[in-house]
Amino acid sequence: MVAMVEEFIESTQDVASDTKLKQLFLTAIEEEGYENVVFARVRNRRLSSIPWSEFPAGYLDAYQTGQWDKIDPVVQRIQSARRPFVWSDTGGEAGFSQQQKAFFEQCRELGVHSGITIPIHGIGSEVDLISLSLREKCAAPTPRMTHVYMLTVQYWLKYCELTDGRRSQSAPLTCQELECLRWCKEGKTNWEIGEILSISEKTVEFHLANAMRKLGANNRITAVIVGIKEGLIPL
Structure with missing residues (x-):
């Protein structure tokens, strides 16, 4: 697992475009068994932008037209989440509302199943997320969650470096x-x-x-x- 993450990091170190970076990330994620990917930004529990997505035809239009982010439990949880989570765990103790159950059923009908979401917190209340999901109804391959998490963090760090010049300026470590x-x-x-x-x-x-x-x-x-x-x- 570590070797594969290191290989991905090494392959992205000298990438000069976010398009090439995205291609490398999608290839790595596909090898993990995920077919759908979305990179989105959340502000105040609403989607503020979607830099890119890979979904079945019609899904994103349905999501945006229906303003599903208002009821999507993933979007509602992202602000407080600090680690990756499985979509099925977002119902809380009370479980999902009827509206949320209907939302997930519509997602399944459009080919978006069994997802996980990786939250990445920026400055202040800024939260980016990358969600991965399947097109057929089955359990997400959670045993490799840490592996997927590391791939995603590397993608995001490199993406920020390429698109807005953000680079780490760390103090020396002991x-x-x-x-x-x-x-x-x-x-x-x-x-x-x-x-x-x-x-x-x-x-x-x-x-x-x-x-x-x-x-x-x-x-x-x-x-x-x-x-x-x-x-x-x-x-």
């Missing part, structure tokens, strides 16, 4: 912060990293929190990707 990040890249838990480095789990949490802050990342996956992009963590 040796232990780097070591903790390197073991995160290998999929180790905080407890496992502590055992490897002979430090407590709380100390690992402290170093990772500092690393995330310095790299401008709101979670460890993003911190690892940024670390790789900046040459702090070797491919």
